[in-house]
Amino acid sequence: MNTIKANKVLFKNGETINIRNGERLQVDVVVLDGKIDRVGHIEEKNFAGKVLDVKDHLIVPGLMDMHVHFREPGREDEETIETGCAAAMAGGITAVCTMPNTDPPCDTQEIVRFIKKRAEAELVDVFPIACITKKREGKEISEIADLVRAGAVALSDDGNTVIDNAVMRRALEYASMYEVPVIDHCEDPALSAGGQINEGIMSTRLGLLGNPDISEAIIIARDLALAEFTGGHIHIAHLSTAKGVELVRRGKEMGIKVTCEVTPHHLALTETALSSFDTNLKMAPPLRTAMDVEALLIGLRDGTVDAIASDHAPHAIEEKDVEFDAAPFGILGLETMLGIILTRVVRTEALRLHEALYKMTMAPREVLRMPLPQIKKGEPANLTIFNPESQWKVDKKMLKSRSRNMPYDGWKLHGRVFAVCNKGLIHHVD
Amino acid sequence: MKLKVKATIIDEEGLQRTVARLAMEIIERNQGVDKIAIVGVRTRGAFIAERIVARLCETEGKKVPLGILDITLYRDDFRNRLKQPIVQITDIPFEIDNINVILVDDVLFTGRTSRAALDALMDFGRPASIQLAVLVDRGHRELPIHADYVGKNIPTSIGEEVQVRLKEIDKEDCVLLVEAPKETK
């Protein structure tokens, strides 16, 4: 892989896909000084710049992952903004939203600016999400206006649920003035206390404390009530249960401003994978049952579930290579999101290709009120180019992320990424 | 596995006669059966011991204690074996202190089984003496062990094997000389 200036490049023999109706079109695309210069049939011999043959590849608007953890500032040994962006590019993703559970947490405009500054030279757009409450303590709301003006695109205390109903109410009210969603990690800490995996047959068999699905559902129900009451926008992070899907569906029917996302691992894996006590399968919310997966897929199809996001959560090897109870929650996801979705969701015909792409391009931007990059003359070139058919094998050792905590080593996935293009740069396979 | 039989060394009648002779020799040497006990080594030694005890009772009209010894746990080939053999019960329901114990086995070969049996017996007490009775002695000793009562001496080559077959488990009574199976290690 190498990164070059997006200065006079012709992507020859590609194909675009309409993410609303799946219509595909053979095209060549010329990128000139970071902008799309021409789309259509372009003769190679009349072209003076670099030519990249992208036969059998799709050219789509740059993918966005609205839920990632880059550990900068605080745990740069696990991930930095630079390595996180490298992982994003490898996964075909040109925009990410970083969660605020850094150290110190992203609860001041200085931290928001710091993150934006560190990401300035990167091809990937890094949009910080700031804390709902100061220090993510759930007590006092942060200086939301300041944070939004500094560049925060949403608010979340990710990892922590805002338990105090009054605080959550004020946060939704206040955030609605600045039109940013409040993203909640929905887990009742008392019901989930000590929970290592989903409460079910696996927690019984393995003797691990269970985290019941109602822990998520109860908080979603509360959030919906507060969103309805305040008129604020609530976004449910990493929805994992059938009960949660049903609640969000009803909330949407009632006209509540609610959106939600689901992760690739909650679609590709169930709790039964845990029989070997693999700490790479330990995450919050936990892997659930096949019935929950089915409900999430139905939710994706009928529009209840808006977006797909990875919840990319790097952890140091020495922290994961311990007894199950002692391991931190989290799993890498940026580099495998597209592959997992194409392989485990599209090829199984749970979603059609354009629907899946919608969930990873348009949907997160709708949640965050951002425009979708257009593949049109004169627009900034923000593109992901990948071959949906060709297979690749996940190799832990080859990851761009600084961490290795993922259970997909050796998996064969479809959708090899050829190039990403954004901010005047092209990053492509040699 | 089908093994090639080279010769029948002892047939059914011969086996009966041999057991009877072994019993007689035991009585002679110990001047009766008052201070003796018979201990057979599993698997076939135990059945031969049972038959000897029956003969002794018949001849002398007295009960002779019978014990069964499993020597698995005393074997010396633990470190180069593939899997653990089944351990069966050892049953010596009498005190062996100060009596003459006659250890019974089917075939005496390298002497290693007898060595293991001697060690095992010692863990049960301090007998006045231990004597060894075998149905067949085929030679090739690797340890300084000698049988006190031998049913039959059969010189063999290392490529051969002596098989004692008993009605209790093999449905027939005889002793065969067979070609040894290929080493399966």
Next chain:
Amino acid sequence: MPLQSRHLLGLEGVSAEEITLILETAASFKEILRRPIPKVPTLRHQTIVNLFFEPSTRTRISFELAEKRLSADSISFATATSSVTKGETLKDTVRNIEAMKIDMVVVRHQASGVPVFLTQCIDAAIINAGDGMHEHPTQGLLDMMTMREKFGRLKGLKVAIVGDIAHSRVAGSNMHGLKTMGAEVMVCGPKTLIPRNIQELGVEVSCSVDDAIAWADVLNVLRIQLERQQAGLFPSVREYHAEFGINKARLQRAKKEITIMHPGPINRGIELESDLADADCSLILEQVTNGVAVRMAVLYLLSGNEEGMAEG
């Protein structure tokens, strides 16, 4: 048929043939314990480390005795004396111990899954001596050995496990082992101490001790951990004893013979009335004796050399 695994991590997935082999081998070993010299030279070539990261008296002594009866060299290692308290990871601790050339590790740990984790860290054979709330396979085996001795069979035997099912590794191993051997299993206790989905393991559930007594041939009574009361899982020890304690009056009302077992240590007067623990119907001390025999059997069967196991 030999054991399928080099390790004993739990009874889930262990076949009826394997369990039978262990129980029959244990019966042979029990005889050794009655000999004038109750020791055999079998495991002279084996070095065994007992890693106890959680306090335990009887299981540790039982394993140590089993190792000594088989002539293995063994060393015990308890949390207070280990380097774990100095902040070393579990993986480093066990790899350091293994570097001293050991053959088997017997491990007890408060976290579920530690024995499985150790199989990924080191080459030695691992024997689970109780991990968190997961399994305690040698306890399950000795319980089955004791029942088999008394009843001559396990198939069709009705066993009720009474107490804190949700947090008990003894219950876990008993359920898996007994189900595999064809016994019928009922779990009985307050609803707050029984996992919601336990029926999926093929066991009956009852919240009435009297019903369990009426149904069962054997009551396996579990120790109630007093910290569960502090966690709010039952209101008071007094009420637990009144509702779920096993006592003579209850048994007399049932008008039938019933066998009582307990993995120990007993909270006398809480889950089990004191007289009953010492009554004729109690097999509690027999369980302790069988514990040594079962552990000898497991050590013996797992001590076959590795190359052989790899081939077979």
